[in-house]
Amino acid sequence: MMWAGKIREPDLSFVSHQHAHKIGERYYEPPDLVAEVISPGTWRTDRRDKFSEFAQAGIPEYWIVDPEHETVEVFVLDEGVYRLLVKATREESADSALLPGFDVACEELFA
Numbered sequence: 001m002m003w004a005g006k007i008r009e010p011d012l013s014f015v016s017h018q019h020a021h022k023i024g025e026r027y028y029e030p031p032d033l034v035a036e037v038i039s040p041g042t043w044r045t046d047r048r049d050k051f052s053e054f055a056q057a058g059i060p061e062y063w064i065v066d067p068e069h070e071t072v073e074v075f076v077l078d079e080g081v082y083r084l085l086v087k088a089t090r091e092e093s094a095d096s097a098l099l100p101g102f103d104v105a106c107e108e109l110f111a
Contacts, residue, residue, distance in 0.1 A: 008050060010034035012063075014099075030054075033098055035063035051075075055082050061098045070110045 012035040034054055036046040046064060054062050055077060062082055064073045072094035075082035088094040088106050096102040 008053060010050070010054075011037045011065075016098075030057040030059050032059070033061040033063070033096070034059055035065060037065045037067065039067075051082060055080060061096060063094065065109070067110065070106065072104060072106055072109070 010031075013031040014033040015031045036042070036050060038046045051062065058077065058080075060077050062075045062077075064075070066072070070090040072086075072088045074085045074088075074094050074096065076085045076097045077083075085097055086092075086094055088104075090106050090110055093103045093105045
């Protein structure tokens with residue numbers, strides 16, 4: 001649940017151990033990290049609507065995975081607005097600001 005009356009189901013969500021209290025039986029408060037895998041049918045929703053809604057909900061990190069262009073974009077929340085941390089291509093890896101040491105090798109992801 002994002003806020004009263006607004007529910008989003010990202011493709012991937014992560015709640016840290018220290019925020020495990022956010023997880024409920026039927027729904028949970030906004031997670032610490034979300035990721036969306038975009039497709040032609042979801043491009044506008046993922047890049048515009050969810051982008052602003054996840055920021056409004058205070059989700060610290062938002063990843064956008066684009067299989068068509070073989071990129072992973074990592075955005076971090078900075079004073080209520082997402083700032084691009086990294087745009088990794090197939091030859092690079094995407095690193096999390098929230099989870100030190102966690103990275104995704106794009107070549108393996110898009111293989």
